[in-house]
Amino acid sequence: MATIVITEFMDARAVAQLAAxxxxxxxxxxxxxxxxxxxxxxxxxxxxxxNRTQVRDTLLAALPAHCxxxxxxxxGLDNIDVAGCEARGLxxxxxxxxxxxxxxxxxxxxxxxxxxxAYQSTAAVAAGRWPRTPLSQGREIAGKRLGLIGFGSIGQxxxxxxxxxxxxxxxxxxxxxxxHPAYLNSGVRGTGLEEVMTTSDVLSLHVPLLPSTxxxxxxxxxxxxxxxxxxxxxxxxxxxxxxxxxxxxxxxxLGGAALDVFDTEPLGASAHFEGCPNLVLTPHVAGVTAExxxxxxxxxxxxxxxxxxxxxQGAAP
Numbered sequence: 001m002a003t004i005v006i007t008e009f010m011d012a013r014a015v016a017q018l019a020a021x022x023x024x025x026x027x028x029x030x031x032x033x034x035x036x037x038x039x040x041x042x043x044x045x046x047x048x049x050x051n052r053t054q055v056r057d058t059l060l061a062a063l064p065a066h067c068x069x070x071x072x073x074x075x076g077l078d079n080i081d082v083a084g085c086e087a088r089g090l091x092x093x094x095x096x097x098x099x100x101x102x103x104x105x106x107x108x109x110x111x112x113x114x115x116x117x118a119y120q121s122t123a124a125v126a127a128g129r130w131p132r133t134p135l136s137q138g139r140e141i142a143g144k145r146l147g148l149i150g151f152g153s154i155g156q157x158x159x160x161x162x163x164x165x166x167x168x169x170x171x172x173x174x175x176x177x178x179x180h181p182a183y184l185n186s187g188v189r190g191t192g193l194e195e196v197m198t199t200s201d202v203l204s205l206h207v208p209l210l211p212s213t214x215x216x217x218x219x220x221x222x223x224x225x226x227x228x229x230x231x232x233x234x235x236x237x238x239x240x241x242x243x244x245x246x247x248x249x250x251x252x253x254l255g256g257a258a259l260d261v262f263d264t265e266p267l268g269a270s271a272h273f274e275g276c277p278n279l280v281l282t283p284h285v286a287g288v289t290a291e292x293x294x295x296x297x298x299x300x301x302x303x304x305x306x307x308x309x310x311x312x313q314g315a316a317p
Contacts, residue, residue, distance in 0.1 A: 011294050
């Protein structure tokens, strides 16, 4: 029987599936108790985390030699020292694809909300005001161009939903040539980064946070975006200059923005978003729905079980 430590929230039934075969410590608040986290991690055979637990430096050093796997309840790996894990013989398992639909629906839903611009009038209408004229200039999503930066599983699913609504989709992915099968099979035109950024009515980011993508959407590139365009970031906060986004919203250059991720999380009191029009801020939940949490949790439970079984078989005489 292996020992599994789970530091953040996970579907209860998936936890029970693990507990049926192993000794499981499940505490969604463990991530916020560093001394206890280090103590519990020092005895585990498998560690399961979300995005807040930093599997690097002190925590990575605390993992014992018999620890074999780190399960990630999500897809981004910027909170995990993957190279350091591999050097210690640790397998890192992300939940690739399990939350793609939740993120894709978030992108399309917020794009429709921000283009239409009519859904923040509840208080005014309830108070007896009737802002019909100023709210009659909203835009339809059909016929608009969606630009995707990054065209992995989430970008591809987002493109499929967008095309179903009549959008034209263009995409850039540094790993793909313009004739890559992912483009050809999805009816999406692969093109250069600058064209995607400067010609899209809706720009959505789907790239990991790497040295090459940090600050990718800076003030200069935001200024070069199509006037009135909508920006959606469900990737990582460090990719976008938040202050430049706020300034572009206030000036009217950007027609709207939805930010689910931030350079510092939690965001905290942030004056640079004060008074920004047509802005949606959410606390890193684009990929977290009831359904996605279930898919992610069971995928990681299954794969961690398999990894531990392989490790056990390898250690058997």
